[in-house]
Amino acid sequence: MTTMSEQTTDQRPLHERVAADLRHEILSGIVLPGAALLTAELRERFATSSATVARALHILREERLVTSCANMANKAPDSVVIEHRQRTMQPARSLAPADPGQPFRWVTEARRRGVSANCVLLDVKPVPEPPAHVAQALGLNAGNPALLRSQLLTFDNEPAALVKAYFPLQIVHGTAMTEHRKIRGGTSTLLARLGYPPRRCVDSVSARIPTQEQHALLKLPPNVPVLRTFRVVYSDNDRPVEAHDTVEAGHLYELQYEFSQVL
Known part of the structure; x- marks a missing residue:
């Protein structure tokens, strides 16, 4: 998986780049429906802040690719991937x-x-x-x-x-x-x-x-x-x-x- 440090020529705002990578993985089937997207894991993966991750997930929620989930198996994922509609x-x-x-x-x-x-x-x-x-x-x-x-x-x-x-x-x-x-x-x-x-x-x-x-x-x-x-x-x-x-x-x-x- 690509990290933000490898994308030095991409001039889009960081949260849009994070959303773009996650969108690609969801639409391609790399990340399956039901998978939890945890802020802590995404923050570490993309070497960015929780605020940036939150903005990226907001974009995906607007596109109805993910949904918020308050609690799942005693964890608290910020979002869960839903079945995409493409x-x-x-x-x-x-x-x-x-x-x-x-x-x-x-x-x-x-x-x-x-x-x-x-x-x-x-x-x-x-x-x-x-x-x-x-x-x-x-x-x-x-x-x-x-x-x-x-x-x-x-x-x-x-x-x-x-x-x-x-x-x-x-x-x-x-x-x-x-x-x-x-x-x-x-x-x-x-x-x-x-x-x-x-x-x-x-x-x-x-x-x-x-x-x-x-x-x-x-x-x-x-x-x-x-x-x-x-x-x-x-x-x-x-x-x-x-x-x-x-x-x-x-x-x-x-x-x-x-x-x-x-x-």
Whole structure:
């Protein structure tokens, strides 16, 4: 385990560095649920004060990674690790249209992993001038509008992801997609019925500092980053039909991709 003396280039406040190391160990499974985090042991390990340790544990309590415990087996640990809420999702599984009568595949996949998932529709509107990166991804020229559908995805009633999905207005005009209501089976199911089935997608994933909007809608604890995924979905003849700009809460979301060797 790394000590603070080895981190001479890290300019973050000491309590944030302590919290970062403990967070990594909890999310990685190095420290298991039920483990006690004792101030005396942490103070010695990180060669710091009780006040600094207390501030670090406060951060982890805000993120609901640990909880206070007054007494356990005649000891008095400052905190006990609880089961972390980060969920592993496989984005590739949500690309295909839903089976008849089934909900959006993202919801189905989350439920398969034991998570109560839901989608809250925030906004549906035409965008006369979509963002430059969206226009480029969808192959839209100046004056070609897009349709924006914004939604909030939740895990166990907790905000987990904010999705801004763009579609060429030309191909969805006059359909249920332009209405402020959920689409049974998701937008990919409706696009498939319109003759634009998904054939492949390209995901660009990066870590970001959340914007004010993202921080508020995702109800993020302080200093928690987001994962940003920009997905472009292509249909037949490699025509782009969707562009999703998604941010996922870093403390709740883990993305998993599976690859096979191409010979």
